[in-house]
Amino acid sequence: MKEEVISVTPDTLGNKIAEMKKNGYRFVTMSCVELDSDTVDILYHFDKNLELAHFRLTIPKNEAAPSISPVYFAAFLVENEIQDQFGIRFDGLAIDYNRTLYLEEEVQRAPYCRITVSNVEGSEGD
Amino acid sequence: MARTIIPFGPQHPVFPEPLHLKLVLEDEIVKEAVPALGYVHRGLEMLADIRDYHQMIQICERVCGICSTIHAQCYCQGIEELMGIEVPARAKFLRVIWAEIHRVQSHLLWLGLFADAFGFESLFMQCWKIRERVMDINEATGGNRVNVSVNIIGGVKRDLAPDMTRWILSELDLVEQEVKRLEKVLLHDYTVKKRTVGKGVLTKDQALELGAVGPTLRGSGVAQDIRQLGYAAYGDLSYTPVVAKDGDAYSRNRVRFLETYQAIALVREAISKLPPGEISVKVKGKPEGEIVSRVEQPRGELMYYIKGNGKKNLDRLRIRTPTFANIPPLLSMLPGIELADVPVIVLSIDPCISCTER
Secondary structure: OOOOEEEEOHHHHHHHHHHHHHOOOEEEEEEEEEOOOOEEEEEEEEEEOOEEEEEEEEEEOOOOEEOOOOOOOOHHHHHHHHHHHHOOOEEOOOOOOOOOOOOOOOOOOOOOOOOOOOOOOOOOOO | OOEEEEEEOOOOOOOOOOOEEEEEEEOOEEEEEEEEOOOOOOOHHHHHHOOOOOOHHHHHHOOOOOOHHHHHHHHHHHHHHHHOOOOOHHHHHHHHHHHHHHHHHHHHHHHHHHHHHOOOHHHHHHHHHHHHHHHHHHHHHHOOOOOOOOEEOOEEOOOOOHHHHHHHHHHHHHHHHHHHHHHHHHHHOHHHHHHHOOOOOOOHHHHHHOOOOHHHHHOOOOOOOHHHHOOOOHHHOOOOOOOOOOOOHHHHHHHHHHHHHHHHHHHHHHHHOOOOOOOEOOOOOOOEEEEEEEEEEOOEEEEEEEEEEOOOOOOEEEEEOHHHHHHHHHHHHOOOOEHHHHHHHHHHOOOOHHHHHO
């Protein structure tokens, strides 16, 4: 990417996002990328005066990521989309559709993952 | 006071596409709105797994029927930057011409739908009648009225001959004259103002905080437009964002109306400065690395995140469309307004649901 992508962890994400808000950055969106069978990248994109800033959070698929929607309300929609498409859970979502933004309740697979961690407790992933 | 929940959509006379809003009302006043999506979700991003990076242009064009060319342009620009391809100057100007022609037809489509939302049917018909001239330009220059497939990686695949550019200019003169005749109604008519002024206000701070884009952002007084980055040939053209400061439905209407004139002016300037030369370069290799590409669609900022791995299929293609960004601001415009104004406010962000859900 042209701009530097700053790596964050679930513990440091909150402070970084609060800092962006304080500095007047506009939330653009988030992008989720499956890296392998166990992990995903979540990229956070921000803009200020047409200049982009990015953060990268790499987390295991079966771990919940902290939601940034309490700080940037606009993020609730894309976080719900990532929950549907990649099965990644977000803790503290402002509006949680519980994986039904696009999907029906009975769908257990994460359709955008090549390898899915099943959402049914005790069952094996397909 | 008892609260009532009204399901608004997914099928509703003012919606060209399905969007569902759960409206919580006290009497006739909206207290809260929660959106529900998923009626036209197609999973287009995942086709990057089975279509190669050249074939994905046609997929991107089909994300949205109203701004097909601009989607392809955003995708091609991203891949070109990833692969270090320098596009010929003529191709950059041709991309601007088609993009701005798309903006004219998209805004005319919206102006008509907006008029229809507040019951002004004859105005709706006038806007769409004028739009037909622009659709004819699309067909004559791109071979199609809707999916105008002209972009390729490395440039464009169609050129505009001098007699064609002369014809485009003469048609746009007529379009401008006809649009001018509507100005008195769309911007100054009592009924239009009564239904739009002070309705669905989004302040400048709210617009920035909630991530608004395009005319929704500029209608709240923020002079931000991705064309200011100077991508394609915009850096060689005179361009200043159209801004209105009141943040209401009228302001968003005003921005789009004035942008129609501006788009026509940009086409004229691009044609007058159209440089000679090749319209594309040969492409070698495969995309590798990650990139964010942005362009200004009629509805606002369009963003593509592209990740390539040196193979013919991309690792990831993520598309963030302007309506997706404008839904959170819409949810903040609705509380406090009357139920009868909901269609006007929803239409005022120019929602494109096929875009949003992809």
